[in-house]
């Protein structure tokens with residue numbers, strides 16, 4: 158049985174603007190809400206640069222490598238990685254707010270949250286992987302624990318502790334091959350991760366192995 162792929166056509170009544178003419182007549186700096194939803198997050202951050210509350214949230218999204226998304230992009234069209242990064246940003250936003258409140262009432266120990274992420278780097282450009290790593294470090298610096306199931310070596314290299322699960326994929330896997338800090342994984346004979354790890358790759362020796370964060374490889 159064959160299914161046709163989903164297809165989208167703009168609504169005839171509003172031509173994709175999603176609002177009625179009365180609503181669209183209201184403008185902010187020359188743009189209606191319909192125009193705003195067509196901006197990318199990066200453009201919107203610029204547009205709202207004089208509105209700290211809006212700007213701050215958009216800027217965090219840009220820092221997470223999501224600046225290219227359209228503000229009005231429907232959520233079912235987001236990739237898994239994009240959806241995870243969106244959630245991370247909302248966590249960071251509450252984290253920042255919580256940090257300030259905690260500083261105000263010094264006696265209260267901040268709550269620690271466990272974040273479990275599955276391959277958040279999927280579909281990410283190299284430069285954006287770095288941004289994501291920054292975000293993960295920020296979560297850890299705020300006292301949270303981050304567990305990442307990941308194949309991306311740059312992310313694995315940033316972990317405090319790595320569980321290398323294998324030795325192969327699927328039925329030939331499922332065993333813990335080696336566990337320890339990234340430096341130890343890189344030395345291990347049977348690990349599939351070791352030979353290609355940044356520690357062993359030429360020209361990359363001494364990269365940022367073993368900074369804060371917890372990683373898992375699978």
Ligand SMILES: [Zn+2]
Nearest residue numbers: 168170171175
């Ligand atoms: Zn419509």
